Amino acid sequence: MQTSPEVSAHVPNANTPVLTIDNLSVEFPAYRSTVKALNGVSLHVNPGEIVGVIGESGSGKSVTAMLSLRLLPERSYHVSGGSLHILGRDMLAAKEKDLLKVRGRDVAMIFQEPMTALNPTRRIGRQMLDVIIHHQHLSKADARAKAIGLLRDMHIADPEQVLENYPFELSGGMRQRVMIALAFSCDPQLLIADEPTTALDVTVQRQVLLLLREKARERGTAILLITHDMALVSQFCDRVYVMYTGAVVEQGATGEVMVDPRHPYTRGLLSGLPEQVQPGEDLMTIPGQVPNLAALPAGCTFRDRCQYAMPVCSKRPPLQAIDAEGLRKSACWLTVQEQSS
Known part of the structure; x- marks a missing residue:
């Protein structure tokens, strides 16, 4: 090519x-x-x-x-x-x-099964912050605040706790909400x-x-x-x-x-x-x-x-x-x- x-x-x-x-x-x-x-x-x-x-x-x-x-x-x-x-x-x-x-x-992509798209060995917060910091060059504190806001936009009641969770600790619907939040993280x-x-x-x-x-x-x-x-x-x-x-x-x-x-x-x-x-x-x-x-x-x-x-x-x-x-x-x-x- x-x-x-x-x-x-x-x-x-x-x-x-x-x-x-x-x-x-x-x-x-x-x-x-x-x-x-x-x-x-x-x-x-x-x-x-x-x-x-x-x-x-x-x-x-x-x-x-x-x-x-x-x-x-x-x-x-x-x-x-x-x-x-x-x-x-x-x-x-x-x-x-x-x-x-x-x-x-x-361009962002949401896959069929979020368990295969999210890294099972890393906490949700670490994965979201890495993406936000890489693409938007925010400080860690600002990136964390944005991640919390995105999860809250997904109607997740306790976003701070979700950031501390591993993917396998969340339900399928919750993981997919995380994937949507991650997809929109860089607008x-x-x-x-x-x-x-x-x-x-x-x-x-x-x-x-x-x-x-x-x-x-x-x-x-x-x-x-x-x-x-x-x-x-x-x-x-x-x-x-x-x-x-x-x-x-x-x-x-x-x-x-x-x-x-x-x-x-x-x-x-x-x-x-x-x-x-x-x-x-x-x-x-x-x-x-x-x-x-x-x-x-x-x-x-x-x-x-x-x-x-x-x-x-x-x-x-x-x-x-x-x-x-x-x-x-x-x-x-x-x-x-x-x-x-």
């Missing part, structure tokens, strides 16, 4: 995306094959927006999140096309020293949350996501929320990208996508929500499974699971705009037919 001199990040205005991914394709070399993890993905997140990326396991959503901060092991993947910029900086060409400045300061302009509530029960899930949204709105932070949960997207996201086999198959304002899904895969995901069935009825599921990413079928990769499959689906459908502004898009031959009729 080629490198280039550091490009200074800039503070975007409301119309300039914080994160821009354009036609990005990524492959993972495997034994006698190549796993095509991303296939021409394009998405953007504007300041203050909460944007969801949803799909089943193997859809490419977590690869998109990890690659945004170059957290995938170097030389384990190959970018075969496209670009990825955060705050005007080319993240695919950035040197390691430049990435260290971006991570934590401009990032973009926060990437990769399945941030999967390990939590429904009540704590909602509390944590409400806190995340509250702090993001308060500070104007852009959020990219990676999830497999359509219900969370419907409640917390402004826009949504639906991914399947490493490609975006539908995108648009969340309300519009939820009310009028245009891709059969999106309809399948929505049909699995409890509110879509009558009491006592079984939840609907999408038949089959995600195809092998090392041997993707030609054409529409969803056609073997799709009840609407047609002969034309042997060719790959374009991701086509279905509104005048070009904000709603769908990659389905049914959509193409509807637009042309």
Whole structure:
């Protein structure tokens, strides 16, 4: 991968995306094959927006999140096309020293399981103070005061005590609140949350996501929320990208996508929500499974699971705009037919 001199990040205005991914394709070399993890993905997140990326396991959503901060092991993947910029900086060409400045300061990440993200051998206070002091150059006393304030913002009743605790002494919900406080400690302009509530029960899930949204709105932070949960997207996201086999198959304002899904895969995901069935009825599921990413079928990769499959689906459908502004898009031959009729 080629490198280039550091490009200074800039503070975007409301119309300039914080994160821009354009036609990005990524492959993972495997034994006698190549796993095509991303296939021409394009998405953007504007300041203050909460944007969801949803799909089943193997859809490419977590690869998109990890690659945004170059957290995938170097030389384990190959970018075969496209670009990825955060705050005007080319993240695919950035040197390691430049990435260290971006991570934590401009962009923060909340991982699925905070026990693996937090160091189990260090107290919470030590971990938070190290990050704050490193990025904001505060004194130890000022950094501690900021850490206490952040934990209090997360509705933690006794932040001073939590600073003295080790991660394993806290509940899952409390650890995730600590992770959110840590993510906001340096006032990032973009926060990437990769399945941030999967390990939590429904009540704590909602509390944590409400806190995340509250702090993001308060500070104007852009959020990219990676999830497999359509219900969370419907409640917390402004826009949504639906991914399947490493490609975006539908995108648009969340309300519009939820009310009028245009891709059969999106309809399948929505049909699995409890509110879509009558009491006592079984939840609907999408038949089959995600195809092998090392041997993707030609054409529409969803056609073997799709009840609407047609002969034309042997060719790959374009991701086509279905509104005048070009904000709603769908990659389905049914959509193409509807637009042309």
